[in-house]
Amino acid sequence: MSPITRTWVAFAAVGTGLIHVALVLGSPLPLGIALAVLGLAEFFWGVLTFARDAPPAPRIALAVAVVPLVALGLFTVVAVAGGFTIPSGFLLPLGLATLLEVAAAALLGRALRTSGPAPAPGVGRYLIALFAGAVVVGAITTPALAATTAGANAVPHGEFHFEQTDHGH
């Protein structure tokens, strides 16, 4: 597997892991626990994937990557059928996380099907490709994190004023 492909998969895993963890706040407890476990596993799997020569347990990872996609589909079906709305602070980040996950799974699946070691890329190509991957994942992950309930609730505008405004607290 090319180190570029491997690192792109890793970036996507780190991004999706962080989003899943950020979705814990504001979720009902059983869902929160599932999201926390999934998110942390994805994050650390991502770090190991770029820090080592090969992604750990790639076939298990591929199976796990499909779970959020199925879950998102189920959520949407249940919500539409039941006539209730899922807050956009949950659905949008989950959708973006799932997008990253599907991209990672597609890259990983394709790499697993091709046998033999990939030729090592030149340093320039490696760095440019990594930079592009980092910017793409960053541009998806950061707004997704900001859109979660955790992101929105984390800046309680009423409580963070120190001495800048003169409301007599």
Added chain:
Amino acid sequence: MTSSPNRLVAVIFGAVYLLVGLLGFTATAGVGFFDPEGGLLLGIFEVNIFHNIAHLLIGAALLIAGLRNVRAAKTVNTVVGAAYLLLGLIGLFIVDSAANILAINAADNVLHFASAILLLAVGLGAERGTRRGTAAV
């Protein structure tokens, strides 16, 4: 040096952050040191004086490490990458608040996060053979 991804990333990012730090001062006339409301560099990235100085220090550290050797570059890339990841995450929480002493905005957060994962990937993942046989890491 050009055959080492770690040294190359450190030198390039170091030089760029030094430049960004210097250019930042053109956007912060009248902005306080820890002012949560900063000026916009290139019209996009919010900075204040503290933020500019941080860029200068980080840029210098990366550049010096990159010019030295692979091990120094790997170490500084990894440390700065981890720090940027933390900053990227904390930054999400302090945007628009008085705790925002670096005057971070959303564009800053994206750049910090992207820089973080790139530096970590290269620092931890590339040229790992240089760790073997060294006294301490």
